[in-house]
Amino acid sequence: MNVNLRQVRAFVAVYRLGSVTRAAQQLNLTQAAVSLLLRQFEETLGVRLFDRTTRRLTPTQAALDALPVAQEVLDGVERLVNGARGMREKRLGRFGFAASTSAAAALMAPMLQRFRERYPEVEAVMQDRPPERIVEAVLMDEVEFAIGTPDRRTAAVELTPLIQDRLCVICRADSPLAQRRHLRWRELKEVPTISGSRRNPIRAVIDETLAESGQHFVPTHEADYVATSLAMTLQGLGVSVLPSYLVGPQHRRDLAAVPLVGPAVPRTLYAVVKRGHQLSPAAQAFVELLVGGVARPAAGLARAGGAGAGPVGVSPQADARWNTEATKAIHNPSTSR
Incomplete structure (x- = not known):
């Protein structure tokens, strides 16, 4: 017929x-x-x-x-x-994506809300995953793309940078450390510190990078969950060693981020897409929103002493020079080694 x-x-x-x-x-x-x-x-x-x-x-x-x-x-x-x-035209559709648990908690809620306001008839479905499983979700076609920092590179995926950050000391806004423009790794021996265990991807990057310069980092406390680490910092139990973008909006008036140098340790957040896969128009629109919307690390972290939100998450004395020097170091970490 x-x-x-x-x-x-x-x-x-x-x-x-x-x-x-x-x-x-x-x-x-x-x-x-x-x-x-x-x-x-x-x-x-x-x-x-x-x-x-x-x-x-x-x-x-x-x-x-x-x-x-x-x-x-x-x-x-x-x-x-x-x-x-x-x-x-991105007026209709549905797509799914995965985000590492820490990035989901710190960044995704306001971005999802902004996307819904812009495209009310498009359904964006997020799955929060452990960081070591985001690439697997993409390769198994469980989601269109993922948000996170893969712990190892593979040619099977393509990476689009969303945030180019580096590791910082996250301390209470009323801590004397919040007055510092930056801190060196060797200075952390003098204060209680909180970081992930050796199986944590961030800790692995720390150990690998410091080993290149003959240094060693042993945290006072080990916490693999960012929420645990920040809760301990808020209670005054120690400073957290994290990228500043992982400080969620609920904590940004109470915490400050002081860049770590000597060496600087870059930490980039990516959109992860299976190589050769063309994103649907709605998914592409969301990635473009992320690129424009989360490009500044931890924007709005409090200044020390509760003086109000700084331009990015750093201490007040760092505010004036952060945009010209610290941001330069974020994009080219070798300049602060």
């Missing part, structure tokens, strides 16, 4: 309008073309759809039976076209 949409449209138009002439006008075709399409449709179905007289066309019972199905076909095609257009 070789039925095409032009034949179905011709049949429905002739049925609705009761005339080949009017159907031809509506379809912007000649009468001969409509008559041919109708005849081909009847031949394909093997039934007569209209009884023809010199004055009018009368639908047969076969036409009565065929009309609802034919109309459903046309309606389905229209829904398909409109849906595709809506997805292309």
Whole structure:
């Protein structure tokens, strides 16, 4: 059977309008073309759809039976076209993505809200995953993309930088350390510190980078969950060693971030996409929103002493020079080694 949409449209138009002439006008075709399409449709179905007289066309019972199905076909095609257009214009659609648990907690809620306001008919479904599982979720096609910092590189995925940060001392805003422009790793021996265990990806980067300069870091407390680390810092039990972007908005008035140098340890947050996969228009729009919306590390962390939000998450004496020096170091960490 070789039925095409032009034949179905011709049949429905002739049925609705009761005339080949009017159907031809509506379809912007000649009468001969409509008559041919109708005849081909009847031949394909093997039934007569209209009884023809010199004055009018009368639908047969076969036409009565065929009309609802034919109309459903046309309606389905229209829904398909409109849906595709809506997805292309990012007015409709659904996509899933994964985010590492720490990035999800610190960054994703306001970004999801902003995306919903901009694209109310698009459904963005987030799964928070342990950082070591975000690449797996992408490669297994469980999600379109992921947000995080892969603990190892693979040619099977493509990485788009979202935040180029570095490790900082996260301390209470009223701590004397918050007055510092930066801190060196060797100075951390003088204060209680909180960092992940050796299986933690951030701790692994710390150990590897410091080993290159002959240094060693042993935290006072080990906490693999960022929420635990920050809670301990807020209670005055020690300073956390984290990228500043992992300080969520609920803590940014109470904490300050002081960049660590000698060496600086970069920590970049990426959008992770399976190589060769083209993101759906809605997913691409969300990634573009992330690129523009989370590009400044931990914007809004408090100044020391509760003096108000600084331009980025650093202590007050660092505020004046952060944008010219610390940001330069973030994008080129070798300058602060």
